[in-house]
Amino acid sequence: MAQNTVEDSPKTPVTLLGLGAMGTALARAWLAAGHPLTVWNRTAARAGALAPAGAAVAATPAEAVAASRLVVVCLLDDASVDEALAGADLADKDLVNLVTSTPGEARARAAWAERRGARYLDGGIMAVPPMIGVPAAGPYVFYSGSAALFEEHRAALGAPAGARYVGADAGFAALHDVALLSAMYGMFAGVAHAFALIREEPVAPGELAPLLGSWITAMSGSIASTAEQLESGDYTGGVVSTLAMQVAGQGTLLRTAEEQGVSAELLAPYLRLMERRLEAGGGEEDLTGVVDLLRR
Template sequence: MSSTNEQQAVTVIGLGSMGSALATALLDRGHSVTVWNRTPDKARALVDRGARPAATPQEAIAASRLTIPCLFDYDVLRGVLDPAAGALVGRAVVNVTSGSAEQARELDGWLRSHGADHLDGGIMTTPPGVGDPNMMFLYSGSPAVLDRHRGVLEALGDPVYLGTDPGLASLYDAALLGLMWSTLTGWLHGTALAGADGVDAAAFTPVAIRWLTAVTGFMTTYAPQVDAGRYPGDDATIDVQIATIDHLVHAAQARGVDTSLPALLKSTMERAKAAGHGSDSYAGVIEVLRKPGERG
């Protein structure tokens, strides 16, 4: 198992804003970094900091036991890796190119067929957060790769291992991005609503953040209900929530604030009520969101 302080040789393929941030964080932690990018000029700043430029993907992969591709999408990824397949034998690949769970699983089979071990990753931060130990990097696939190269991966952020299914990191990534967008849009809607009466975002936001702490408690309470498929409405039922959201719709209408978000939420609650979940807790809404017949 790798020590977290052990310096290792690592290759980064793809030097967009995220790939460059990955390489920079690795250099900052003293790792020996080889870089390759289709446009060589993008490597110049990293080379000035001590990175070694590779002329081809084959050379880049051959330079290190570990390669981290961070490319635009899977089409670009395969376009880079396919010609370099012969260099993959005995190497480890930690892929952080964004894509679907299905693509990650297909890539895993392809890499293994060429003698490489594979860990798939999801980066849960923007480039400025790379290197912050509080930022999550999700991984799934080979536990041996995680153990062997933990020192490299900890240089990027907090490595959170999800299991041996290589598709899980991409699946969690998509699900968590949905949570982020929903949360930020809800905050922005609330900020617009309060702002219509002269409340600054800077004044509204600390109260919103404190409220989100309570919301995380609801999530913890509801998770076992979701897994069990039983939603005791002993806190606040969906019927009560439907009545309550009317106040939000009215407040938005009265201030000329867009009502499409609360209208969508109300419609979803009403679908749950129509399906027989009006007396359930809010967790019962999942029954109109999940695949029919599915349980957690």
């Protein structure tokens, strides 16, 4: 008799609390992958809509938690987790919290779960709902906390999106999540300023867009060199354009914004940090020293 393959093995049952846009996308991905799924949502109609696809609908969070060992939470915020799980028995459960949080909140939630007899993983979702369940779109989730929990449920956790374990410290998933999101918003700020500069000119945004995209992609190579300099402690290695040169060119950016009637409020804080680093003697460095100025 042939042995069962991994594909033939029974799929891990999953309980999911929270069916907003992201929760619903996760639910549909687990159902499509063949995982028995129990769902609960404060607005019952959202849970009921998944019943035709095969989801079991629980009337209460406690009922949903009781249905599966693996319990995934995708609620609005940390306070919502307290409220939803207040009456649930978490003993011997594997709790995965996908609520966006700070590292400190994640560590506190891990301790909270441990006191209630549960193993715990915190997660940071690096995707928007349409990417979930679409491997080609590149979605993934950072996980941190119980390594044993992660290894046992790796296949189930990886069904909606790639699963990346970043450490036993429960706060690390949130830390990685927020670090990447912070970089994203910094990029958005630069893009917003760039579009503002051309807003009143006969330059179509659609013409500038591919130029912006390719330029940002080209400049993203500096991320690796920044990491290398931070690890080595030598901020002058491999410098192409020194801090002194870049500060000397700041005036052009600011004068252009003034001419175009555009506020420099998105650029000015970073430019001031560059000036401070130059004043501290970092003229021959790259921009890496700004990182140290941000630490308090």
